[in-house]
Amino acid sequence: MDGKTLQETAQERARSLPVVTLEYPFGPAWEVFKVHGKVFMLMTEVPGRPVVILKSDPEEAEALRASHADITPGYHMNKKHWITLxxxxxxxxxxxxxxxxDSYRLVVAGLPKAEQPVNPKTFGVPEAEAQ
Structure with missing residues (x-):
């Protein structure tokens, strides 16, 4: 997957999720996607190539980095909880x-229940897994 397609795919998915805002708190080089004010995705070309930075469960992040050469620890983020694509x-x-x-669901799960736009345990999870 090339860089433009990577970011286009990520952005398209992020924009389709409920209550998502796009902000530029770090300047025009950083697109920051939030749900109720909490960051779940960042996109930039600052490291010299287009990247997408996402929140991830620490164990899943480790497994993803081990099985995908193009997934690394979060760029300028907590390396345990964030990954870079x-x-x-x-x-x-x-x-x-x-x-x-997954990143969106993790962030939504940390919101107060009254602010959760979706049920983080079942949203976006295939029916068989949600059981």
Whole structure:
């Protein structure tokens, strides 16, 4: 997956999620996607290539980094809880969409229940897994 497609796929998925805002708190080089004021995705080309930075469960993040050459620890973020997706053959559009959704769900789960726009335990999870 090339860089433009990576960011386009991530952005398209992020914009489709409920109550998402796009902000530029770090200047025009950083697109920051939030749900109720909490960051769940960042996009930039600051490291010299287009990247997408997402929140991830620490164990899942470790497994993703081990199995995908184009997934590394979060750029300028907590390396345990964030991952960076870079353009490359080990990433496909479905994986990008799934990881954006997972990041969103993790952040929503941390919001007060009254502010959660979706049920983080079931949103975006195939029915068999949600059981």
């Amino acid at each position: 870079a353009p490359g053959a080990s990433i496909d559009p479905q994986l990008v969409e799934d990881l954006v959704t």
